[in-house]
Amino acid sequence: LLFSCNSNEITPEEDIKSVMLTQQECWNKGDIDCFMESYWKDNSLRFIGSKGINFGWQTTLNNYKKSYPDKETMGELTFTFEEIKVFTAVDAYVLGKWHLNRKEKEDLGGYFSLIWKKVEGKWVIISDHTS
Numbered sequence: 001l002l003f004s005c006n007s008n009e010i011t012p013e014e015d016i017k018s019v020m021l022t023q024q025e026c027w028n029k030g031d032i033d034c035f036m037e038s039y040w041k042d043n044s045l046r047f048i049g050s051k052g053i054n055f056g057w058q059t060t061l062n063n064y065k066k067s068y069p070d071k072e073t074m075g076e077l078t079f080t081f082e083e084i085k086v087f088t089a090v091d092a093y094v095l096g097k098w099h100l101n102r103k104e105k106e107d108l109g110g111y112f113s114l115i116w117k118k119v120e121g122k123w124v125i126i127s128d129h130t131s
Contacts, residue, residue: 012086016094016116016123024079030071032064040117040124048129060128075102090118098130 010018019038026034036057039045043056047063054060068074080097087093094116099109115127 012089012092012123013084016084016092017081019123020079020081020094024077027074027077030074032061032068032074036061036064038123038125039128040119040126042126044126046127048127050131072102072104075100075105075107092116092123
């Protein structure tokens with residue numbers, strides 16, 4: 001009896017979760033540039049927040065740096081995953097919560113819904129709705 005079993009193969013859900021945990025680590029080191037590596041580096045990247053819709057990777061990076069100018073303001077980020085849904089080999093959706101634990105400022109938190117796409121073999125966020 002012959003069969004093939006690749007138990008070491010990572011699932012798309014695990015891969016996306018790993019990318020987000022790396023993103024969390026980058027944030028917690030105060031490194032927004034590293035945090036932004038999980039976003040699609042394209043002018044069509046969409047970020048929807050309390051101030052409306054913004055387009056583009058550079059715009060998103062600039063907005064993060066403006067809103068979180070230093071490590072103290074950034075605080076300690078924690079993601080909680082509610083759902084990771086893979087639709088195709090290259091399309092996925094993540095729903096979850098985020099929380100910033102900050103010592104000198106009020107804690108922040110809310111929810112996020114992310115649309116992911118696998119581009120050139122790498123999962124990237126193409127649309128982020130964070131509240």
